Amino acid sequence: MSEESNQTMFFKTLLENSNNDDIKLAIDEWSYVYSFLEPAHCICGMPIRENCVIKNKYNGICLVVGNKCVNKFMKIDKEFIFKGIRSLLKNTIPNKEFINYCYEKEYLYENQKDFLLDRYRKRKHTPKQQEFIDKLLFKLKLKNKY
Secondary structure (H helix, E strand, C coil): CCHHHHHHHHHHHHHHCCCCCCHHHHHHCEEEEEEEEEEEECCCCCEEEEEEEEEECCCCCEEEEEHHHHHHHHCCCCHHHHHHHHHHHCCCCCCHHHHHHHHHCCCCCHHHHHHHHHHCCCCCCCHHHHHHHHHHHHHHHCCCCC
């Protein structure tokens, strides 16, 4: 599929699931809900791994959209979430934005957030600090949806 036909399919599917027939108004009906990593297909037809779930605020319909499409066509940038997820999979402390996002979602307590923000740029940790880091990273990995 060409990029143009992918874009056409994206907007066609979005309009079919929207209340508005005008694409600019239809895009405004949708809001970001959460992200996850899993093989799937975007509404544009492309295979994806970085999934964003969007929800129509008027009719409640949810769609799975690839991270690239949600950014390119809807101007919703959630790349920091996928960078954070990739860090978790490597057992490294994720980026600041992801740590703060997890705190806002109540996946972390304030003291846990502060600890990770303090430690995330540091390469050396005491054994006790590393044990706490490992517990927090494991806790975040269990969430599966961000």
